[in-house]
Amino acid sequence: MRPTSRRVGERHLNGTVSGSFHRHMGAITAAVQELASLSIRVLSPADPRVVAQQGEFLFVASDRVRSVRLVQDRHLECIRAADFLWLVCPDGYVGQSASMEVGFAAAIGVPIFSIHVPSDLTLRQYVTTIPTLAVALRVVAADPRPISNEGMLIDPHASAEEAHHILERIEATLTCSSGIDEPARRVGREVAELRTTLRMPIYTQ
Numbered sequence: 001m002r003p004t005s006r007r008v009g010e011r012h013l014n015g016t017v018s019g020s021f022h023r024h025m026g027a028i029t030a031a032v033q034e035l036a037s038l039s040i041r042v043l044s045p046a047d048p049r050v051v052a053q054q055g056e057f058l059f060v061a062s063d064r065v066r067s068v069r070l071v072q073d074r075h076l077e078c079i080r081a082a083d084f085l086w087l088v089c090p091d092g093y094v095g096q097s098a099s100m101e102v103g104f105a106a107a108i109g110v111p112i113f114s115i116h117v118p119s120d121l122t123l124r125q126y127v128t129t130i131p132t133l134a135v136a137l138r139v140v141a142a143d144p145r146p147i148s149n150e151g152m153l154i155d156p157h158a159s160a161e162e163a164h165h166i167l168e169r170i171e172a173t174l175t176c177s178s179g180i181d182e183p184a185r186r187v188g189r190e191v192a193e194l195r196t197t198l199r200m201p202i203y204t205q
Contacts, residue, residue, distance in 0.1 A: 012039055012040065014082045015042055015085075018098045018101040020095035023091075024093075028048050048062070054066065070153070074153040076101065077154055083144060092117060099123060105126075106126040115131070167194070170190045173186050174187065
């Protein structure tokens with residue numbers, strides 16, 4: 001039987017996966033593949049094949065840069081843009097980075113699901129344990145999160161292209177000689193849209 005496409009309105013559900021790369025990479029890879037087979041768009045890690053390492057930090061094939069900070073910032077932004085966070089912890093272990101990611105998701109209201117119960121008592125309070133991934137998807141589809149702008153870290157090409165169009169409109173407004181009603185307000189709106197399009201989180205500064 002072919003997997004059913006998971007949609008909310010006219011869009012596919014977005015998911016992000018967290019877990020210990022060192023301890024559970026096989027299970028993380030399996031989770032990413034299962035999500036993709038169910039037509040879930042996995043924002044991060046889209047391709048969890050390990051390709052490089054810096055100290056204890058593992059870079060995967062979908063990491064565009066070799067910067068620990070930018071890769072981690074992007075993963076957090078993927079959590080923000082996701083409909084849910086899928087936590088992989090087959091033996092209950094949740095590493096330090098994944099624990100931070102769970103806390104980030106909880107703080108911004110992204111639902112967190114796992115098939116396994118985290119060993120840490122505090123983390124258990126924020127993770128919903130369910131029997132199968134399909135159950136989690138039904139819960140998410142029944143109460144979808146508002147669509148979030150993905151921004152520069154998640155989709156730099158699309159964000160840069162849209163930013164270019166906005167800058168062209170600002171230039172036209174500032175150099176137009178035909179007379180535009182309230183050009184300052186128009187420029188203000190365009191600048192606000194530019195900030196939203198780029199969406200560089202304050203923790204990257």
